[in-house]
Amino acid sequence: MREARATERPVARPGLEINEVADGLVIYDGESERVHYLNVTAGVVFSLCTGTSTAEEIADEVGTIFALGRPAEPDTSECIEQLRAEGLIH
Amino acid sequence: MWHDVRIEVPDEAVEHAVRLVAQSATHPFEPRATIELTVLERDCDDHYMLLDRGDRVTALRSPREVLDATFQRVHRRAFELASLLGWVRFHGAVARIGSTRLVLAGRSSSGKTTLAAAILASGGVVEADESFLTRDGRVVAVPRRWHVRPPTIDLLPRAAWMLDAPLLPAEPPLRMVDPTEHGFEWSLEDGPVDGVVVLMAGEDLHAAVGDLKGPEVARALIDESFPVTEPRAAVVRHASALALRSPGYALRGHAPSPIEMVPILAALGRSH
Numbered sequence: 001m002r003e004a005r006a007t008e009r010p011v012a013r014p015g016l017e018i019n020e021v022a023d024g025l026v027i028y029d030g031e032s033e034r035v036h037y038l039n040v041t042a043g044v045v046f047s048l049c050t051g052t053s054t055a056e057e058i059a060d061e062v063g064t065i066f067a068l069g070r071p072a073e074p075d076t077s078e079c080i081e082q083l084r085a086e087g088l089i090h
Numbered sequence: 091m092w093h094d095v096r097i098e099v100p101d102e103a104v105e106h107a108v109r110l111v112a113q114s115a116t117h118p119f120e121p122r123a124t125i126e127l128t129v130l131e132r133d134c135d136d137h138y139m140l141l142d143r144g145d146r147v148t149a150l151r152s153p154r155e156v157l158d159a160t161f162q163r164v165h166r167r168a169f170e171l172a173s174l175l176g177w178v179r180f181h182g183a184v185a186r187i188g189s190t191r192l193v194l195a196g197r198s199s200s201g202k203t204t205l206a207a208a209i210l211a212s213g214g215v216v217e218a219d220e221s222f223l224t225r226d227g228r229v230v231a232v233p234r235r236w237h238v239r240p241p242t243i244d245l246l247p248r249a250a251w252m253l254d255a256p257l258l259p260a261e262p263p264l265r266m267v268d269p270t271e272h273g274f275e276w277s278l279e280d281g282p283v284d285g286v287v288v289l290m291a292g293e294d295l296h297a298a299v300g301d302l303k304g305p306e307v308a309r310a311l312i313d314e315s316f317p318v319t320e321p322r323a324a325v326v327r328h329a330s331a332l333a334l335r336s337p338g339y340a341l342r343g344h345a346p347s348p349i350e351m352v353p354i355l356a357a358l359g360r361s362h
Contacts, residue, residue, distance in 0.1 A: 017323050019330030021304030022338065026312075028326040035312055035326055037305035 010058070010080055010089045011051030027088060036086055041066075045079045049089045055080055091233065091278075092171050094121040095164055099156075100131035104138065107153035110256050111161045114270040115217075115233035117278035125167055129156055154259070169316075177223035177230070178328040181314040184217040184231035184283070185209045187352060190359025191279065193222060193229060193336070195307075196289030197314050201344070204242045205289070208348035209355070210274060211248040217278050221316070224328050227335035230280045236267040246348055284359040286311070286332060287339045297345040299354055304330075307338035 012018075017028040025043040027036040038046055044065055048058045059076035066072065083089045099105045108129075129150075130139040137149040140159050147163070150156050169179060182195035183202040187209055194202050206219040218231030238252050239262050251272050255265040269276045288302055288310040302310075311329040339358055345351050 017327065019308075019327055019334075021308050021330050021333040023303040024305040026305055026308045026326060026330040026333070028323050030321075030323055033322060035309075035322075037309050039303065039305060 007054050007056070009051050009054055010049040010084065012046065012049050012089050013087060016088065029087065032087065034086075036088060041075070042079055042083070045076055046083055046088060049080070049083065091117055091119050091168065091230070092122040092175070093164070093168055094124045096124065096126050097160060098126075098128040100129055100138070103153045104129050104156050107157040108160055110157060110258055110266045111164075111235060113233050113235050113268050113276075115231075115276045115278055117230070117233065118280050123167075123171060125164055127160055127163065129160075172223055175225075177225045178325050179221055179223050179232065179316050180311045180329065181220065181316070182222050182286075182311070183219045184222050184229060185214055185355075186217070186279075187212070187214040187356040188359070190285075190356055191229075191281075191283045192355060192358065193283050193286045193332075194289060194341075195286055195310050195314065200289040200291065201348075202289060203236055203238055204245055204348050205351060205355075206236070207238070207242055207246050207249045207252070208352055210269060211246060212349060212352040214352065215275055215277065216269065217276075224332050226328070227331045228281055229283050229332070231278050233276070233278060236265075236269075238265040238267050239263075248349065283332075283336050285337045285339055287341050287355065287358070290340050290342045297341065297343045297351055297354065299339050299341050299358065302338035302340040304333040304338060306340075307333040307336075 015030060019026040023040050025038040025046060027038065044062060045058060048061055055077055059071040059073045062072035062076050063070050097108055099108060126143050128141040130141065132138055137151060138156050139149055140147045142163065148159055150159055181197065182193045183206045184193055185206055194205055196202055203219040206216040210216045218233060219236040220234055221232040223230045223232060243249055243252055252265050252267050255267040258264045258266050286307050288307065308329045312326060315325050
């Protein structure tokens, strides 16, 4: 698995149906007919993949949201890679 | 629920069979449509003929086949209309303990009916033992006679009255229970629930209830959804809406007696 490069600006794939639930997201991919269950952290990372922020900036933002006092690395990069591997972002 | 169902039968044997699926639950809906089925008396080939509004549907060899065919026909029409009205059906019992209304979700044979019977025996109200409809976080139980297998009655001596319910020859045999025939209330609500309790598999003789995150509640519902005509996206959307609006819980293990589970469940509504 390749690591998310800090300069990439990941963005959610169009056409996904995103459903908010308590403590996460449930995403339906009509193309693959798969359902993805994201916990709070993955849901936050996914929500920040808007195409405007780099992976590095997303890690900073996640660190702020969860009051870590530091960028949330390497967890954010791994999460972005997993979301990409699942076809939820590109 | 949204249908007025009328079935004309030719003899006592068919009437007896069809009564096994008739039920007396009260609910807040007005009928929107009528299902009119007629069973003609045996013909020269010794077959009954099932008609739907006068149209010949199928020939049937026995009252039991009439029962199965009418049940399937009514259910199909009922759930088609429910789907058109925006409802999606999932596996799960619905029960009220005091002011706490819960969905008890879980796969077939996970203990929903046994737990429902324990709730009823403890003074609660059971709206359904098998399935419910949901839309935008609201829940309506699907009224169907309970299908009670022998182990439920073995586990729950207080439910021995179920032995008086009509028996459906099957493997295993099922008692077809309408609680109103035994002096219990059976009324359905249309509204939110105070929690979705997912019955997890396990043989542990120590029951424990813990919080369950929304994605896992949605997964449990979606994994056990019925084959439906509506788009799968709708199934995911409505399971998610329920998981957003209702606290989720996981029930692991079993208490030595199902009755002991009821106070644990009753406390859930007070914890949020």
